[in-house]
Amino acid sequence: MANKKLTMPVWNNQAPEPGTYRSIFKWGDPEEFKHPSEQLFDLIRSEFNLPDSHFEKPENEGFDLVELPDHPSLLDRKHVEAIENIVGEENISLSDYDRLNYSSGYAMEEIMEMRSGEIHEISDLVVHPRHTDDVRAVVRYCNENKIPIYVFGGGSSVNFGLRPTKGGITLVMCTHMNKVIELNEMDKTCTVQAGMMGPAYESALNNAKELFGTKKNYCCGHYPQSFEYSTVGGWIVTLGAGQQSSYYGDAYDIVLGMEFVTPVGDIKTHNFRATATGPKVNDILKGSEGTYGICVEVTCKIFYHQPENYVPMGFMFKTFEEGIAAAREISQGEFGFPGVMRISDGEETSMGLKLYGIEGTWMGTAIDLFGYKSGERSLFLMQAEGEKGFARNVAKNIRKICRKHGAMYLTGYPIKKWEHGRYRDPYLREDLGDYGLIIDTFETSVSWSNLHNLHQKLREYIKQRPHTMAMSHASHFYSEGTNLYIIFFTHMDKLEEYRRFQKGIFETIVANGGSLSHHHGVGRMIAPWMEEHLGKVQLDVLKTLKRHFDPNNIMNPGGQMGVDYEASDLKDHEWRIDWKKM
Amino acid sequence: MANKKLTMPVWNNQAPEPGTYRSIFKWGDPEEFKHPSEQLFDLIRSEFNLPDSHFEKPENEGFDLVELPDHPSLLDRKHVEAIENIVGEENISLSDYDRLNYSSGYAMEEIMEMRSGEIHEISDLVVHPRHTDDVRAVVRYCNENKIPIYVFGGGSSVNFGLRPTKGGITLVMCTHMNKVIELNEMDKTCTVQAGMMGPAYESALNNAKELFGTKKNYCCGHYPQSFEYSTVGGWIVTLGAGQQSSYYGDAYDIVLGMEFVTPVGDIKTHNFRATATGPKVNDILKGSEGTYGICVEVTCKIFYHQPENYVPMGFMFKTFEEGIAAAREISQGEFGFPGVMRISDGEETSMGLKLYGIEGTWMGTAIDLFGYKSGERSLFLMQAEGEKGFARNVAKNIRKICRKHGAMYLTGYPIKKWEHGRYRDPYLREDLGDYGLIIDTFETSVSWSNLHNLHQKLREYIKQRPHTMAMSHASHFYSEGTNLYIIFFTHMDKLEEYRRFQKGIFETIVANGGSLSHHHGVGRMIAPWMEEHLGKVQLDVLKTLKRHFDPNNIMNPGGQMGVDYEASDLKDHEWRIDWKKM
Structure with missing residues (x-):
């Protein structure tokens, strides 16, 4: 599958214009970018079977200004005034841009919507409370007047946790309440x-x-x-x-x-x-x-704060199975845990060696030479920390266990490379999205005894789709189990296809004993599976608490976490809930 | 305060006769006893100012057979039959003895009641479920017929957690469901x-x-x-x-x-x-x-299970304050925790040196000689465990920290003595009770920054009563705080005085920022303070959950945990709730 070299596209390197859709969905600092490396770009071309012409012109870049004449604020002006009287006029906004901005997170689906100009439900009024007294007064007022309240923290939700499905107001917590x-x-x-x-x-x-x-x-x-x-x-x-x-x-x-x-x-x-x-x-x-x-x-x-005690380490295992066996032994070793623990399966390891710049170096060559086969081998990054003696003892035990499981020691180099990019990978999404490429993640908790079964089932599901990469790692460890974090990467530009594909992922998780989420939360995205996952008796407990705290259903209403609708609303797990009709 | 030597009483050394009150309230194995040592007995005489004649004759020993003609089972016989049909006739009991036995825990007040022949509310039917299906069927039946259910696990409740204040049935879990x-x-x-x-x-x-x-x-x-x-x-x-x-x-x-x-x-x-x-x-x-x-x-x-890795240690500090400072440094040291950590205040240290047989030995002498003053000094017992290198590193850090705080190392001897008696101290209560002596405990969670304040306030409260010992230790450690476990020891044979005294303890805790319980639970004893402690809004959450799970209020009803009564029932914290009237 050799490809003749193609010049990479000219990736977008401009801070989005203020007021544009792109300025909302672009991750992070407007002035920061992370472009695909040549290695990654080559991989994209070969894996996704895209013609060279595909990369000639970016699409749906979201350069338009946000103007929403069809989505006016529906909040009665007397309510706007009342809220304004609480927080002050400088702390409310009715602008289209603010209303969309603070109603949006970073779910792939939300980004695709904004790129394609599909506007979801948005806030009727953005409010920046100054202190707890403001929050209390706003909640009291909204409760009396049955006005929905949504909460925007830092805005990084990836499951529609910010989506104001019932309209109302959005409280932005990070503006003032940040001390x-x-x-x-x-x-x-x-x-x-x-x-x-x-x-x-x-x-x-x-x-x-x-x-x-x-x-x-x-x-x-x-x-x-x-x-x-x-x-x-x-x-x-x-x-x-x-x-x-x-x-x-x-x-x-x-x-x-x-x-x-x-x-x-x-x-x-x-x-x-x-x-x-x-x-x-x-x-x-x-x-x-x-x-x-x-x-x-x-x-x-x-x-x-004692970074001087960090002991960074990297290992290569022959297989993911061997790596997981070592990770389990470490997690159950009763010598304490390292901070970072991150073990990649075969497919992610291939990508990691590219991303961390190990492929092609002496280290990459050594890994090949010692018989760690591409596609099977498994990269394990770790960093011990804490008190000095503790961190050293953790590191000592880890080295012993990894050696026992046939690992090759890779020094601290790979984790340093990973660390350098740890917060920067999401920046890749803009470049990729400009060419209809999706890189998205989901994650699940799993017991050790079910890990390989679930991993295999999820890979089978994803890989049945042609030209789709599925990279997995486990990165949060407990004595009893870990998580699986799965990244899928493909060319897919139809929202409907994306939604259908995602539905299959959640179904696969629930059918195979994973949890619906390890650390992304539920939001509205996963809510439809909550009853099947927890069982009706357990979900009813959460619903009762909801009714107790929020008898008028004003707090993040409209399906969040599955606590204010009935499973029957879902029509046999329709892949998209029409929250408005609820 | 020198006392002339008095011959110790002949402590009771007979297994209680089956069917007697004593067989219910005696702690543990009927054939096991722990008698006060001569040192302890001397201390009792001198501290409590009791005449020699006091020890001539034991009282209220509970040798009577349990016969309760005034407390017949009030459960309709059709219900008894229905339950019998579920679990089998060999798994129910209507006997007076069983009904009292499985309605009783080991709160000092319960023991005093039984010694003085005061019979509290008791179960109408004792049931030994064989498996989950039995439990499910009994719960369903009782729910349909609104019959209260109480649960007896191992029976060691010290806060009236087993007391069937509304009658009904008691499920005994340990008989069959123990695999x-x-x-x-x-x-x-x-x-x-x-x-x-x-x-x-x-x-x-x-x-x-x-x-x-x-x-x-x-x-x-x-x-x-x-x-x-x-x-x-x-x-x-x-x-x-x-x-x-x-x-x-x-x-x-x-x-x-x-x-x-x-x-x-x-x-x-x-x-x-x-x-x-x-x-x-x-x-x-x-x-x-x-x-x-x-x-x-x-x-x-x-x-x-790796006892071979244990590192037992003991230290003496000049003061409780120094010991606590070391304990805090250990708990916040980020090198992991030892298993046992137990630090005694001045008064408990005096008692500990007697109980562990250190007083009068070369070690006791050395402690004196090095200037660790009786009444001020503070005994700290520890045992590191876990993986070998981990345990050694924990021990190494502990030694360093204790040395820094002026501690004297006492070898592993004191903790070995403590360990030997760790489950046996409760056996002392029978001998003491036979002479109207009370030894009782309560415990609270506390932050480091409030520890000495709370400790002092509790000691002030207890010590205002003449001839009353108050021994405290902290024994459960977290980065953010610890617990205080307070043992008071005195001569007090009136139930009413005991109840009033205890009320003051809970009031002192709540007024001074401790938690109502660190690990004994709430039961019915502490329930009246739950609203003041948690606040109405929080307690209402627990009440809502109660109504959700148990709409007919059949599960451990009558004040348990404070979730099925209103604070107004308490008449300004009356020191004793008349649960029957609720």
């Missing part, structure tokens, strides 16, 4: 407003000595790929997991207490790690995805 | 029936190679003082914590999934350590104390 309230060095905790963005939070902790006069500097321990465009509150209400979660814990583990504003009143949970005073309301609020109330403040466990 | 269902070595989990007792579970895991053909032997990691008389299901529904919890986690952390039978249907949660599919019903059921449904099956994380 550190207290760093308690004695308890090793930090209390922040829920709208604080990841980098600002991490920077405050990293510079704690200077900023807060503490004895040490700290770090937050939660570094999801969306780190730069997500909020502390968002991490918790969607049950996120960072890329170093195996050591630091998931957002679920890191949060200690929260303050919530709900239609039935405020809740401030105690900051106890453990109590025996009945089921914990703090737990009930974690992962509630805006359906029970609004998280305004969180108290999190923090960690020492 | 291992599956040991999954791949996932390092074990699924057991909820009624399995601690020692049987631990023994099965310790002998897994032989019993289940596994590659390794395992342990359960949960060793509360009630270990021998508590069930795996009971650990979880009361949110227990074992004496090695700092390393293994609390019951809350150990359980992965559960099967529950509730009036609205069965729930079997997925065995995922982490998912992002909304709030976790598994979490909601943890700590539900029989008020939402009945736990019939649990899947727990298990651990390698």
Whole structure:
């Protein structure tokens, strides 16, 4: 399948014009780009069987200005005025652009919609609360007047978690409610407003000595790929997991207490790690995805900032099976966990060797020479951290276990390359999308004993579609299991085909014992499968809580998390719910 | 305060006669006893200011046979027959003895009641379900007929968790539902029936190679003082914590999934350590104390059985403050936790040196000589465990930190003595009770930053009563805080005085920022303070869940956990709720 060299397209390298669709769906910093490498471009051409002519002209680039004459705000002006009286006129917006912007996340489907000019339901009024009192007043007003409230944290939702399916207002948490309230060095905790963005939070902790006069500097321990465009509150209400979660814990583990504003009143949970005073309301609020109330403040466990103790490592295994066997032994070894743990299957390993620039180097040659076969071999990246002796002992055990499972040691080079690009991969989506290429991800929790079955079933499903790549890794580890994170990559420019394809993925997961989501949350995208996955008796518990906290169904209403509609609304899992008709 | 030597009483050394009150309230194995040492007895005499004549004759020993003509079973015979048809006649009992026995836990107040012949509310029918189908059928029948159901696990409740305040039936889980269902070595989990007792579970895991053909032997990691008389299901529904919890986690952390039978249907949660599919019903059921449904099956994380890696250690600090400072540094050190961590305040240290037989030995002398002053000094016991290198590194860090805080190393001797008696201290209560002496415990969670304040306030409250000892330790550690476990010891033989005294303890905790319970649960004893402690908005969430799972209020009804009564029922925190009148 040798291809004659084609000059790469001239990738877009311009910050999107303000006010355009592209400025909404482009990931991250407007001035930042990540273009496909030549290796990646060659791979695309060979894998996807696209003619050279395909790359002559980009399409659906979203350069148009957002103007939505057919989607006026439907909120009665008296309500607009009332909200304005609460937060001040500088903190509301009725503009088409703002209303679309704050109603959109980064699901592939949302991006495809915006590229093709399909406008989904959008907010009627964007509101930037200044503090908890504003949030409380807005919730009270909206509850009295039965106006839906949606919450925008950092905006990185990938499952329609921000979509205002019932209209109403959208509260933007990151604009003002983004400060550190207290760093308690004695308890090793930090209390922040829920709208604080990841980098600002991490920077405050990293510079704690200077900023807060503490004895040490700290770090937050939660570094999801969306780190730069997500909020502390968002991490918790969607049950996120960072890329170093195996050591630091998931957002679920890191949060200690929260303050919530709900239609039935405020809740401030105690900051106890453990109590025996009945089921914990703090737990009930974690992962509630805006359906029970609004998280305004969180108290999190923090960690020492000690990068000097990092022990980066990389290994190559003969097969994914061998790599997973080692990963299981590490996760169950009772010597503690490394921070990063990331093991790729055969197909992802091939891509990784290209992306990290290992293919073609002495290291790539050595891997070949030692008989680690392309397509089968499995790349395992790790980084031990924590106290120095702890990190060293973790590393020592890992090396021993990996050796036992026939791994070749690759030094810390590959993880350094990975780390460099860890937050940058999403930037690739714009270039690819300009040529109708989809790169999308989904993820599931799985027990060790079901991992290979589920992996195989998911690959079978994806690979039945011609010219479709499926790259998998496991990256969050527990004694009892891990997650599977699957990236599919293909040429597909019809929204309807995409939706149908995605439906099959969720069906495959549910039918084969994975969880519907490991750390992306439910949103509206996965909600239709919640009843089948959890069972009616369990979903009814979440629905009862919904009715309790939000008797007028104003909090993120219209299908979010599956708690305010009946399975019968779904007409045998129709692949697209018409939320408006609900 | 020198006392002339008094001959110790002849402590009771006879297994209680079957059928007597004493056979119910005596802790543990009928044939096992632990008598006060001479040192302890001398201390009792001097501290409590009791005349020699006080010890001439034991009182209220509970030698009478249980005969309750005034407390007949009030359950209609047609219901008795219906239940009998479900479980078989050999699995029900209407005897007075069984009805009292399975309605009683080990709260000091319950023991005092039985000693003084005060009979509380008791079960109308004792039922021993054989399997989940029995439980399901009984719950269905009782729900249809609105018959209350109480659940007896291993019977070690210390907060009236078993008290059938509304009559009805009591299900005894430990009789038949006590088997291992599956040991999954791949996932390092074990699924057991909820009624399995601690020692049987631990023994099965310790002998897994032989019993289940596994590659390794395992342990359960949960060793509360009630270990021998508590069930795996009971650990979880009361949110227990074992004496090695700092390393293994609390019951809350150990359980992965559960099967529950509730009036609205069965729930079997997925065995995922982490998912992002909304709030976790598994979490909601943890700590539900029989008020939402009945736990019939649990899947727990298990651990390698590797006692060869234990590193036992003991230290003496100049003060409790120094010891706590070291404990905090250890808990926040990010090198992992030891299993046992137990630090005693000044008063408990004095007692510990007596109980562990250190006083009067060369070690005791050395402690004195090096200037660790009696009454101020603080004993810290620890045991590192886990993988060998991990345990050694934990121990190394602990030694370094303790040295920094001025501690004297005491070898592993004191912890070995403690370990020997770890499950045996409750046996002391019978001898003491025979002479009107009370030794009782309560416990609370607390942040590091509030620990000394709460400790001082609780001591002030207890010590204002003359001739009352108050011994405290912290024994469950987290990065953010710990627990305080307070033992008070005094002469007090009036139930009413005891109840009033206890009320003051809970009031002191709530007023000073502790949690109402760290690991004993709520039961009926602490329930009256739940609303003040959690706030109405939070308690309302638990009440809503109660109504959801149990619309007819048949599951452990009558005040358990505070979820089925209103605070207004309490008449300004009357120190005793008349549950019958509710």
